[in-house]
Amino acid sequence: MIKKIACIGAGYVGGPTMSVIAQKNPHIQVTVVDMNQARIAAWNDPDLANLPIYEPGLTDVVAEARGRNLFFSTEVDQAIHEADMIFISVNTPTKTYGKGKGQAADLKYIELCARQIAAVASTDKIVVEKSTLPVRTAQALKSILDNTGSGVNFHILSNPEFLAEGTAISDLHHPDRVLIGGEDDRAIQALVDIYASWVPEDRILTTNLWSSELSKLVANAFLAQRVSSINSISELCEATGANVDEVARAVGKDSRIGSKFLKASVGFGGSCFQKDILNLVYIARSYNLHEVADYWEQVILLNDHQKTRFAERIIRTMYNTVNGKHIAFLGWAFKKDTNDSRESAAIYVADHLLEEEAQIVVYDPKVPAEQIYRDLDALGTRSPEDNRRLLQVVESPSLALQDAHAVAVLTEWDEFRTYDWALVKQQMKRPAFVFDGRKLLNRKDLEVLGFQYYAIGE
């Protein structure tokens, strides 16, 4: 019986997942630790509006469990020391240096965790990989733990998280499946019992470690592949006069194909898809499976193409120059209902337009200005001063839209649909262009108002 859980990493995965585990297992004490003090302070903020992550439904879960059996702390060692089970939920970004640069996952944070656990543990522990990791990381973890620990037993489990941002709480409450990979039956059962508090047993799958690790990469690769597949067809639709939504609808009705994840867009983003596919590509190449690697790499290349294509469409339509023109960006997050902008298509589209000296004004309901500048500065395309000179972030949509030459919809936030578009039209320069990267707005309505409306895949 597990009495105490620690989770290292209070991010988009660790925070919501542990909140739900604590909510559904009031008899287990769950402590989420992070070395980022500001982040922990935000998780502990009495005002739930200040939680570091925006997720619909999250505040209710935290309100129920926090202080009862859910705790957020920076005392990493103490939490490790007390726990029977430790989740590792730290970030695993793509390497930016050395071997595998740009493709392999950077495991330094994972390794640091393993060494810290080994140094502190004085009783047996079940260590659960929650972060997405390349296949066979569990082996590396085990080796570090066994060689640097003080003789206690470590059982490693892989328990990849399939939640999507923006729907994290509902995904956690009603998962399609929970996947647990491992070698030790008792350790596996201990984790099964925790999920069985609210997940039907037939949805809890157990496999060996490697299958579990690989399944996570493959699930994300398949999902991203569907988006790139429909996006490739969106370009064909634009060239031929077919409508990509109509095609997606017709194709998705085939029960073998299914209707979900066929929404053409300006390109997928998020912390997982690109990273996991690059990882899959890297692993395939490391086994000399070049055809396999090339196949999956194409999903990324098509996604890059889609972002570039959208930016070029804007420039071409605006008489081949956007220099000095005011372009309002509606949305910066990589999808709606999240304040996360990692790998968001908006970053790359903005970068492309800024190279042409466009004047961009961004409004996003949840992403703060500092983060937007950080995203752009991280590309290193131009100086931070130039990014601030060319791109402005505003707090209200009307400030972004006033006097704009064009509007570009980058995120499918529901509120964009509700704007008074007749009024927007009056406030904009003529001709008033709308470039809809999410197929969010209604073509007929906008055309009646006199907009020049362009959408992906039409």
Ligand code: UDX
């Ligand atoms: C296909 C389409 O299914 C059908 O809708 C269309 O009208 C005509 O083309 P068909 O070629 O008769 O039908 O057979 P299908 O069952 O789709 O199989 C095609 C090939 O894919 C077969 O060689 C089959 O063995 C193979 N296949 C199918 C797999 O290897 N794995 C699978 O999971 C499914």
Ligand code: UDX
């Ligand atoms: C994804 C997986 O869905 C989740 O299971 C995994 O645990 C983490 O990675 P997430 O990145 O949060 O989740 O969001 P998701 O909803 O999958 O969207 C990813 C990107 O694809 C977004 O930019 C989204 O806008 C885009 N997308 C998705 C499309 O462009 N079209 C679609 O039809 C679906």
Ligand code: ADP
């Ligand atoms: P994810 O989307 O995978 O949850 P995030 O970047 O949102 O990723 O969260 C990962 C968190 O893990 C960050 O808040 C980071 O500070 C934390 N972290 C990374 N390494 C350690 C460590 N060794 N000890 C404690 N916290 C860590």
